[in-house]
Amino acid sequence: MSGTSSSSVLVFFWCAAAICCFIFGLTGVTEAQAPSTQPSQAPTSQPQATTDPSEVIALNSIFQHWGIEANAEQWNTTGDPCSGAAIDSTEFDNSDYNPFIKCDCSENVTCHITHLKVYGLEVVGVIPDELWTLSFLSQLNLGLNYLSGPLSSSIGNLTRMQYMSLGINALSGELPNELGKLTDLVAISIGTNYFSGPLPSELGNLSKLQQLYIDSSGVSGEIPLTFANLQSLQTLWASDVELSGSIPDFIGSWLNLTSLRFEGNSFEGPIPSALSKLTSLIELRITDISTTNGSSSLGFIKNMKSLTSLVLRNNNISDSIPSNIGEYQKLSLLDLSFNNLTGQIPPSLFNLSSLSILFLGNNKLNGTLPEKKSSSLLNVDVSYNNLIGSIPSWVNETNLQLNLVANNFTLDSSNSR
Ligand SMILES: *[C@@H]1O[C@H](CO)[C@@H](O)[C@H](O)[C@H]1NC(C)=O
Ligand SMILES: *[C@@H]1O[C@H](CO)[C@@H](O)[C@H](O)[C@H]1NC(C)=O
Ligand SMILES: *[C@@H]1O[C@H](CO)[C@@H](O)[C@H](O)[C@H]1NC(C)=O
Ligand SMILES: *[C@@H]1O[C@H](CO)[C@@H](O)[C@H](O)[C@H]1NC(C)=O
């Protein structure tokens, strides 16, 4: 089905975007200082700081496994990895250097590898165990490669880890419980992989976690109760994974949440009204909820006035469109299609100054189409409803994509098209 394939293409790009966040979105990274710029405290001249020998061996071995090498003009200029751009002010995320490392040489004469990037280098194979010995790593980006095999439980040794991206690879097996030991984690991306089994309840120990990307990762099962502790979460992307059970009420207590994506999961409805406390949400996407236990209402969105994207497609929502929808001034995408919406379309909805995409198809909306439409609104689908009346004059606007089929409009001479 074309709809399915286009949505998986979209998922791919969301995950790619998540990785880009890691590469381009990080700030406040403490740059390692070159030892030559440090004031020498010892009376005798300080020797050149060099990389911890065990880390050199590990890094060389990892790169050898993966068939990659440092660009010698950028770093590893002396044969010692913590050199050149790895220890100067070159930024880890914003530089094109790839593969790349950053080091911390501040302690005595030994440098430690703190950052490692091997992003989109078509690396094939397993993650060598030596990686889990680089215990000073705080940032790791292995996204967009062909890495396969399971994640070792030794990942739990990297307790300084803050930003970790393993997204868009071919990793498999269950997620190790030891991920819960990485209690400094701020962001983790494992999306688009072949993992299996549940989300470890130990992940609930990651109280500093702000971003969790698990789209299309292969995990399944219920969201562990321990996730109630993830109070710092700002972003949770969990689309196209077989998460089941009900959407937990405790998500309503993640008050800093700005982006939530639960599309194409195996959740049973209804959508909990506790989500109404998430007033910081900018993006909310919940689709394809099965609702044998009863239908959802739209009441929970009533205070989410910061939303720019609201997608609640195919959730068997039995309600009318809120009459205060005109207060959602930032809304640019609204998709409420494939529900059981009744009543009329509030004219204020077509008047929202930021709204550009509006999908209301396959509901039971009645009444007429609003006579006025904002100029920003250029993609409208109200097909398969019970709309009546004449077709408004704005339908002939250039660049407007409009689907009106399967309604009960009356055609008069002024709108023969
Ligand atoms: C660093 O350079 C040395 C000497 O040229 C080389 O043996 C080693 O593999 C390089 N390490 C990396 C990580 O590229
Ligand atoms: C660094 O030097 C300090 C003071 O000389 C010493 O106490 C400490 O053990 C050294 N650390 C390492 C890792 O060598
Ligand atoms: C991780 O730490 C455990 C316990 O200290 C140790 O037994 C194991 O060898 C470590 N793994 C690696 C890859 O260093
Ligand atoms: C981590 O989580 C597990 C399971 O949720 C729990 O039993 C354990 O006590 C937690 N560990 C720490 C250090 O909080």
Ligand SMILES: *[C@@H]1O[C@H](CO)[C@@H](O)[C@H](O)[C@H]1NC(C)=O
């Ligand atoms: C939520 O965000 C606020 C404002 O940025 C911050 O002060 C607070 O610590 C955050 N809460 C948690 C649990 O992270």
Ligand SMILES: *[C@@H]1O[C@H](CO)[C@@H](O)[C@H](O)[C@H]1NC(C)=O
């Ligand atoms: C749905 O109803 C069944 C049977 O009453 C119950 O076991 C299940 O927990 C309910 N699911 C949700 C999501 O409420």
Ligand SMILES: *[C@@H]1O[C@H](CO)[C@@H](O)[C@H](O)[C@H]1NC(C)=O
């Ligand atoms: C929608 O919800 C109603 C309860 O309001 C339920 O009877 C019906 O089976 C649901 N439909 C679907 C497709 O889940």
Ligand SMILES: *[C@@H]1O[C@H](CO)[C@@H](O)[C@H](O)[C@H]1NC(C)=O
């Ligand atoms: C749709 O909503 C109407 C009115 O709320 C209700 O009577 C009907 O049962 C709902 N249909 C389904 C399939 O949920």
Ligand SMILES: *[C@@H]1O[C@H](CO)[C@@H](O)[C@H](O)[C@H]1NC(C)=O
């Ligand atoms: C449409 O929006 C304009 C400006 O945002 C406002 O003045 C007007 O009252 C609105 N009309 C309706 C029907 O909401």
Ligand SMILES: *[C@@H]1O[C@H](CO)[C@@H](O)[C@H](O)[C@H]1NC(C)=O
């Ligand atoms: C629209 O449907 C509702 C019931 O859902 C009904 O009360 C109302 O009269 C209908 N309005 C029009 C204009 O048909």
Ligand SMILES: *[C@@H]1O[C@H](CO)[C@@H](O)[C@H](O)[C@H]1NC(C)=O
């Ligand atoms: C659209 O149609 C109306 C009459 O229904 C007409 O007044 C208006 O000029 C047309 N606009 C365009 C862009 O064709």
Ligand SMILES: *[C@@H]1O[C@H](CO)[C@@H](O)[C@H](O)[C@H]1NC(C)=O
């Ligand atoms: C459409 O309109 C016609 C004429 O007004 C009416 O007979 C018919 O029942 C309507 N169909 C629906 C699905 O509302």
